[in-house]
Amino acid sequence: MTFICPRVPRAPRSARGRGLNKIKVEDSQICAFELLASLAGKLLQESESSASSNASEANDQPVIGGGGGGGVKFEQDDDRPLKAECLDHGSCGESDFVTQFSSPNSDQKCLLNEFPHAESNSILERSSVITNPNSSKNVGADLKSMICKSKNACENIPGKVEGSLDSRVSCDSYMDIGLSRQKRRDRLDNGGLIVDPCSSNDPMKMCMKFPAVINSVNNVELPSCRDPVPSASIPRYRNGTKLVIRDDDGNFTRCNKPLTKSKAFRPPQRIGDRRIRKLLTSKYWKVAPKLKDCEFSKPAFLEGGMNSRYLKRKLSYSRERYQHNTFYKRRKFTDRSVVVTSDGGFSSESVCNSPDKNMTGDKNGAAIMFHGHQAALHSKDSQVKFSIKSFRVPELLIEVPETATVGSLKRSVVEAVSAILGGGLRVGVLLHGKKPTPVQVPPSLCTEDPLPLLPCDTSQLISRSPTTPYFSSHADIVTDNTLSDSRALVAVPPVNAEELAMVPLNQKSKRSELVQRRTRRPFSVSEVEALVHAVEELGTGRWRDVKLCSFEDADHRTYVDLKDKWKTLVHTAQIAPQQRRGEPVPQDLLDRVLAAHSYWSQHQGKQHGKNQTAILKITDSHAVRNGVEDIHSI
DNA sequence: GTTAGGG
DNA sequence: CCCTAAC
Known part of the structure; x- marks a missing residue:
């Protein structure tokens, strides 16, 4: 899955901005999907294997993922006890599952972190569960895992996990995620748990198919929130990428510059509104060299809490026509900073609207939110839901005009990624080396064939859900414990209308999705x-x-x-x-x-x-x- | 920025 | 209402 677009070399300021600049993001490539799949697999695995565990109050939002890698957070349902092996800790206050991904290049094996028993909370439990995937088929464990981007991660300390976690991604049609009993104590210097998406069996192959490799820099750490040894913790944002696009001048995308004034004579709104609206059209999304991002985005950024309509009126007598939807949508986009990092990472960080403010993403990986719903211990139904908050695109080349503005760059990135993912996302999960029953989830909004995001055999497709790079989309994976064969059911719940509106699912619908029609107001x-x-x-x-x-x-x-x-x-x-x-x-x-x-x-x-x-x-x-x-x- | 028309 | 070519 290589997406090639023009790149924008980081040339001297003078050089940049001249001629056709191209941006290429390819360094430190990571297969976020693999990681995600691995994590999901683990989660599922855990669900199955975990025989008994006390539910923990997952008030804290554990975060997985170090500064460089995708963050995965596993949290346990407060309501539902987690059936997992608790290490004499009775209840685990938190279900923190911290994982770090180390550079795949260096080591293709998954490293298992060991967490001190005493301090480990749910992590230990989970670890044990992971360690003993086969131990129990009763999946009473109710896991609520959330991958979040959290600043709190810094506080987390990598813990040790007894047992080993082996996450592998097979090169064939699906991701093979399995847990290995074999303990791999290979530890990275960062002490993080390494999950290597690449199949240990055939690393090369994996790498070839998945150009994106976890860089050492992009290690994903899964620190234990309660790790007693803070020193061990690695700053989340060490390598974390706050996605912010800067222009040549180093100006951030978020513009504080007020909107341009409107004409005194004619209804000022015309200018602003039209312009704003035009910007939303495909034409401008492709290239808006002469437009100042600030002109239309600023209010949204800065006035995050303000009513879009109010903003417009206040700013420029804007007509409802353009303000309402336009700003609203734009704000949605802009609230999420998109950064094109020189190190090749493309990721986005979205403002997490979820109760969990600790959502943290890793620039290298995808942030996944797992919503665990565990039925009663005796329940046969175990569900694990996760949503992808963000993920990394291995390579993305975007061609932009020399006169491209920060805003246009951002839009270009969004557009490119949207195009890539527009058709939907395929995720394959294999548990315990078993091939799950392919489950097709009708893409709610996808009208086009999904792009082959992964070199996977579609026959192995178990999950196909519309998603986008950094805009939250929610795909719930439900593991049906009643299925002995570890079949994973993927359910795609209705997506929030607003989210859909702001998430271009494909090229065709992009425009329509981007700009919402004004509400109809019949003439009296x-x-x-x-x-x-x-x-x-x-x-x-x-x-x-x-x-x-x-x-x-x-x-x-x-x-x-x-x-x-x-x-x-x-x-x-x-x-x-x-x-x-x-x-x-x-x-x-x-x-x-x-x-x-x-x-x-x-x-x-x-x-x-x-x-x-x-x-x-x-x-x-x-x-x-x-x-x-x-x-x-x- | 407006106008005029098709969608 | 939206989108746009043509002014």
């Missing part, structure tokens, strides 16, 4: 009357004047709207009453519409003055009811 009779009157006076070719004349205060009516309405009015007046829909328009108004339409059609509509008088006459005459012909006679 009074509005129609005002419109008719204005057109009678001004003609049909001066919509801006019509707007200013009769709808100046109606921010939600643009002159284009008025023009459109007139068009529909004319049509309405020409069809049989039975065919008309919506709020009935008084026939007299429709007659006036026809009259004016006919008149201005004959008079090219732009002159008024004398014509205005004429139209007034027309409307007052009975000729109106007799159709166009009568008007001509006038």
Whole structure:
């Protein structure tokens, strides 16, 4: 899975910004998916294997993933006891599962971290579970795992885990995630647990297929939140990438610059609104060299809490038309900083809206949120839900114009990634070396075939869910314990409408998804009357004047709207009453519409003055009811 | 930025 | 209502 796009070399400022700049992100490539799959597999595995464990109050949000790697957080349901082996700790206060990924290059084996028993909380439990995948088939364990990007991670200390975790990703159609009883005490200097996506059996092969390899720099650490030895902990953000795009000047994408002022004379909103809206169009998404990101994004960024509509009005008398959805959506995008890192990592960090504010992502990996729902201990149903908060794209080349602005760069990245993932995401999980029953999840919004994101055999597809690079999408993996063969069921719950709206699933829907239509606001009779009157006076070719004349205060009516309405009015007046829909328009108004339409059609509509008088006459005459012909006679 | 039309 | 070509 290599995505090649133009790269933007980090050249001297002078050099950059000239000619066609290209951005290439390819360093420290990581197969986030592998990692994710591995984690998911572990989780599932754990579910199965874990025979008994006390549920822990997972108040803390354990975070997996060091600064460099994807963070995976496993948290246990408060409500539901986790059936796992607790190490004499009774209840585990937290289910922290910290994992670190080390550079795959160096070692393709999964390293097992050992956590002090005394201090380990749920981690120990989980570790034990992992260690003994086969120990129990009763999956009472209720795991709620969340991969979060957390700043708290820094506080976490890598712990040791008894047992070994072997996560491997097979090169064939699916990811093979398995747990190995064999303890691998290979530890990285960072002391993190290493999960190597690459199959230990055939590392080379793995690497070849998955260019993205975990760099040592990008190790994912799974520190134990309760690790007694803070010193062992590795700063999460050591290598963590806060995705922020900087321009050549080092300016961050988030712009504090206020929106440009609006014209004093004409309704200022036009400029801003139009511009904003245009920016949202595909054309601008591709390249918006001359547009300042700040112009449209700033409010969203800075005014995160503000009502988008309010912002617009405050900023530029914007019309509801553009403000509402546009800003809203943009804010959604912009709230998440996207960074193109020189080290090749593409990732995003999203503002986690979830209760867990500790969501942390690793630049190298994907952050996965696991929602564990464990049924009763005796329940046969065990569910593990996870959502991908972010993940890394091994290679992404984006071509941008030299004049590209920060905003355009960001959009380009988003677009490119969206294109890559637009078709959906395939995730294969293999538990205990068993091939899960392929489960196809109808992509809720995908209309196109998914792009072969992974060199996997589609036959092994067990999960296919629409997702996006950094915008949270939720795919729930449900493990049905009733299935002895470790079949993993993947359920894709309805996605939040807003999320969907902001997540382009494919090229085709991208535009439509990006810009939401304004809410429909049918013209009232009074509005129609005002419109008719204005057109009678001004003609049909001066919509801006019509707007200013009769709808100046109606921010939600643009002159284009008025023009459109007139068009529909004319049509309405020409069809049989039975065919008309919506709020009935008084026939007299429709007659006036026809009259004016006919008149201005004959008079090219732009002159008024004398014509205005004429139209007034027309409307007052009975000729109106007799159709166009009568008007001509006038 | 507006206008005019198709979608 | 949206999108855009053409002004």
